[in-house]
Amino acid sequence: MQLLEFQKQMFDEVLGDDCLVIASKGIGLHSLLFLLMKAFNNGDNLILIIGSSLEEQEYLIDCFKEDDDSRNSDRLPKKVNSDVSANERIKLYEKGGILFVTSRILVVDMLVKRIPxxxxxxxxxxxxxxxVDSCQEAFILRLFRMNNKSGFIKAVSQNPVAFNQGFARLDRVMRLLFVRxxxxxxxxxxAITSSFDARMKPDVIEVRLVMSEEMKTIQFALMDLISMCLKEMAKCNVSLLTDVDGMTAENAISPGFDKMLRNQFDPVWHQLSAKTKRLINDLKLLRQLLSLLTSxxxxxxxxxxxxxxxxxxxDTSTSDWFFWxxxxxxxxxxxxxLFKVSDEEEKAELELNPKWISFCEMIEEIKQESLFLGNEVDVIVVVENDITTRxxxxxxxxGAKNLLNELYLKNIRTVTTTPRIDDAKRKVPKKKPIPKDENTVTLTQIVKNFDRKEELFKKKESFNIHYHVLNEGPLHLERLLKLYKPKYFILYDPNMQVVRQLEVYQALVCAPEKSKVYFFLYEGSAEEQKYLTSLRKEKLAFETLIKEKASMVVPSERDGKSEHHPDLIRGNPNEAATSSRQAGGQLSRNQVIQQRIIVDMREFRSVLPSIIHKRGIDIDPITIEIGDYVLTPETCVERKSVSDLIGSxxxxxxxxxTQVMTRHYKKSILLIEFDQNKSFNFKGKYWGLGRRLEAGEHDVVAKLLLLTLHFPQLRIVWSPSPYFSAEIFEHLKQNKEQPDSEKAITVIEEQLPVERSEDKYDIATKxxxxxIPGVNLYNVYAIMNRANSIAELCEKTEEDLVSIxxxxxxxxxxxxxxxxxLVSCCVNDQLMINDEVKNKRFSKKVKK
Structure with missing residues (x-):
């Protein structure tokens, strides 16, 4: 694989130390991953790669297939997910190589000792x-460092802005990664600047488009509305906002503004007024309109x-910005x-999109240049979404004009003003046909011209246009570059990462020839400001990280290879290891009982098992049919998040x-766990920025009340975060017997325990x-204690029932x-029905 000078230097740094690499977007970090994997790819090493997406895995595997030294199928990286059985995973671990492992699978395999x-x-x-502290990747690294002091840990990231969110984020991430x-x-x-300067740079043609006066007016109006919404939001929530300085119109048009709003308002969502929630939805709508203006x-x-x-x-839910x-x-x-008003008449005069005209001109220019080349020409067009592609x-x-006229004629009834009811009697004038421009080309002429050009380009090889949608990710563009090796690019929608990728592609592949890049941008638009803001934020993020790195104090034992690393100590280090109530705290090691909790395999999608393990409690991951956590032989817990609770x-x-759990366990607990980053309040749809529960929908609290009425022995625990849940589990297990994994697996096949007074009887009989009318939860057990069967209960006299x-x-x-x-009861019911029918008929006669 060809490498630039700075990529070689980056590889040398990463290869020698356990480290964290933070790079700009688009400078070829996946090439670094490929080189690292290739360097350690031999039969003696077992390299695990975590946190990668499916697209990244496919891309890196294809890189190995294209490489001459790694085409052997035995040396290709392999994916380990839920489709691979436990026995197959054990064989893969013993064989070695490079494995892309799902975090949930790897955690379970580490806990049950499937992987050495x-x-x-x-x-x-x-x-x-x-x-973060509670994620599965941090759990994996902690288990790895507790049991392996010699293996390396290397981490990469292309998001420097994320390391500036929160206090000392870089130091906390390095601590969780165990890197120095x-x-x-x-x-x-x-090094990057010199590497690009030493090679031929691409020929960039910046197409700066001028917005029409109406477009400028619309943009100013939208920006004014966004600023007014932000001011109203800040005025209504002075005590709730944590970052008032970030509520600016410049930040509002940046991509991460929705996430910033969610981080600020999610913890206090139940305290927000209806007006604030409307303003949040209005901001989202206005930002979409601002994007649609240029696209x-x-x-x-x-x-x-x-x-x-x-x-x-x-009504009361109407947005305020409609009246501004x-x-x-x-x-x-x-x-x-669309229309020009003259003498109180509307005349259709459609405004063409300047990007459409420039795009057609650039395509024609590339076609004219390709006629002299005589080779196959591929053009990559970078767009924002699939709608722009179509x-x-x-x-x-x-053609631009014909397409616009077609859209207008297709929606002419919707676009034109609907006549009033008072004017319905007036004579409606006939619609004047749209004046035809002399330079307008008909559809038939377009088809003939297109067919003629197609025949010409078939003789001169072919001309292909490939569209890259930004939502498909940067690796899709890398595949297009490898497959077609194009020399022409049109950045219809500007993007910082794509520009960097094209710089690397020009330096590695195209040099000494020049590729040609057409860069479309509306001058003085929100689109230009959005692009410049992304550049400025990344630059400020790196400057902050450079200053933080210069002043950071990293302990020598940060790598976790020492015996007494504080982050690898399970449990609370501030608590005493022994209790002073028993013999002055002189407990022997044999008397200490290690706490253990049985966890269902499906629960490893959540962060709670990781927190439980860090508190010093061992985990037995098995597949259990009843409940999610078995704390003791008598205690079972079913954990539900808020969204899962509503769906269930x-x-x-x-x-x-709950029915099965209460039958087989004496103490059944329903754990309702809230997100720690959101409000601990059960009011409608608190967890998102969407709609709340309507009045006609079923209330969740009412359903919970019905559940507790049907199962009075069920206990409900409300938990504000996973950390609180782990603490509750630890308290519930104090001085209790440890659960047995074999019994937890087969508990559904066992009979009910005899010592439970409420389960000595058949559930169906209960x-x-x-x-039966007159029987309720307060007297059902008294009846079942005094009567051995239903037949015996029928023979009881009224006095016997009163005494019972x-x-x-x-x-x-x-x-x-x-x-x-029963006969008299049926006769009486029939007589009552007949009387009702007679009364209804009589009433009908009286009405007539």
């Missing part, structure tokens, strides 16, 4: 910026605005892009789970008795239920 720790040569962590060194590679690094045509933009206006209902002054400017300017294909097929209540799954129940009214109701004549 001394066999692991090292772990490579992808997306290191997402490492951090290497920063920004785009302005001297869509005038017809589509006006249709979107008109649909928003028609769906407005004048810039809103009128917004709607009127959007309409003027639009550009239609523009090339039909609506589907009825929680009822059946449910049948509760359906202690309530004369309920005893009389039960006695009548068993001894009332």
């Amino acid at each position: 720790f001394n066999r692991i040569s090292g772990i490579i962590v992808c997306k290191a910026h997402s490492i 060194f951090v290497y920063l590679w920004p785009r302005f690094h001297a 869509e045509d005038c017809v589509s933009f006006y249709l979107t605005l008109k649909a928003i206006k028609q769906n407005v209902r004048l 002054e810039p809103t009128q400017v917004l709607f009127s300017s959007a309409k003027r892009r 639009r550009l294909k239609d523009v090339l097929d039909k 209540l609506n589907s009825g799954r929680l009822y059946s789970q 449910d049948f008795l509760l359906s 129940i202690g309530n004369k009214q309920n005893a009389e109701t039960i006695y009548k239920f068993f001894h009332q004549d």
Whole structure:
């Protein structure tokens, strides 16, 4: 594989030390991963790669297949996920090599000792910026360092902005990764700059488009509305906002603004007023309109605005921005892009999208240049989404003017103003046809011209256009570059990472020839500001990291290879290891009982098992049919997150789970666990920025009440975070017997324990008795204790029932239920029905 000078230097740094590498987006970090994997790829090493996505795994495996030295199928990296059985995983671990392992699978294999720790040569962590204290990757690294002191740990990240969120984020991530060194590679690094300057740079043609006056007016109106919404939000939530300085219009158009809002308002979502929640939704809508202004045509933009206006209902939930002054400017300017008003008449005059015209011109220019080359020409067009891709294909097929006219005629009834009811009697003038421009080309002429050009380009090889959507990720662009090796690029929607990728591609592949890049950008637009903001944020993030690295104090035992590393000590180190209540704290080691909890395999998708293990409690991961956690032989816990709880209540799954759990365990607990980053409040849909529960929907609290009425022995624990849940589990296990894994697996096949007073009887009989009038939860056990069967209960007199129940009214109701004549009861019911029918008929006659 060809490498640039700075990539070789980066590889040398990473190869020698356990470290964290933070690089700019698009400078080829996946090449570094490939070189690391190739360096350790032999039969003696077992290298585990965690945190990688499926797309990254496929890309790196393809790189090995293309490499001459690694084409042997035995040396190719392998993916280990839930599809691979436990026995197959054991064989893969013993064989060695490079394995992409799912975090949940690797945690379980480490806990049950399927993977030998001394066999692991090292772990490579992808997306290191997402490492937090409670994540599965941090749990894996902690288990690895507790049992292996010689293996290496290397981590990479391409998101420097994430390391500036929170207090001392870089130091905390390095501590969780057990690394002592951090290497920063920004785009302005001297080695990167010199590597690009030493080679031929691409020929960049910056197409700066000028916005029309109406587009500028619309943009100013939208920015004014966004600023006014932010001011109203700050005014309504002075005591709740933690970052008032970040609530600016410049940050509002950046991609991470929604995440910033969510981080600030999620913990206090239940305290927000209805007005604040409307403003949050309004900001999202206005930002979408600002993006549509430069990406869509005038017809589509006006249709979107008109649909928003028609769906407005004048009530308490109406957004405030509809009544502000810039809103009128917004709607009127959007309409003027379609019509020109003269002498109180509207004349259709559609405003063409400048990007469409420039795109067609650039394609024609590339085609003219390719005629002289005589080879196959591939052009890569970078767009924001799939909608833009379809639009550009239609523009090339039909032409910009014809496509716009087609969109207008297709939606002419929606676009034109609907006549009033008062004017319905007036004579409606005939619609004048749209004046035809002399330079307008008909659709037939376009098809003939297109066919003629197609035949010409078939003779001169072919001309291909490949679209890269930014949502598909940077690796999709890398595949296109490897497959087609193009020389022409059109950045229809600017993106910082794509620009860096094209710089690396030019330096490695195209040099000494020049590739040609057409860079589209609206001058003075929000699109330009968004691109410049992304550059500025990354630069500021690296400058902050450089200062933090210079002043950071890293302990020598940070790598976790010492015997007494504080982060590897399980339990609370501040608590005494022994109790002073028993013999002055002089407990022997044999008297200390190691706590243990049985955890269902499916629960490793959550962070709770990791926190439980860190508190010093051993974990037995097995597949159990009843519950999620078995704390003691008598205690079982079913854990539910808020979203899972609502889904289980609506589907009825929680009822059946509770029914089975209460039958087989004396102490059944329902643990309702909230997200620690969100509000600990049970009011509607608190956990997102979407709608709340409507009045007609079933209330979750009411369903929980019904559940507790059906199962009075069920206990509910409300937990604000996983840390609180782990602490509760530790308290519930104090001075209790440890659970047995074999019994937990086979508990569903066993009979109910005899010592439980409420489970000495048949559950079906109990449910049948509760359906009898007069029998309730307060007297059902008294009846079952004094009567051996239903037949014996029927033979009881009314006085016997009073003595059993202690309530004369309920005893009389039960006695009548068993001894009332069925024939007379049916006759009486039929007479009552006949009387009702007669009364209804009589009432109808009277009405007539």
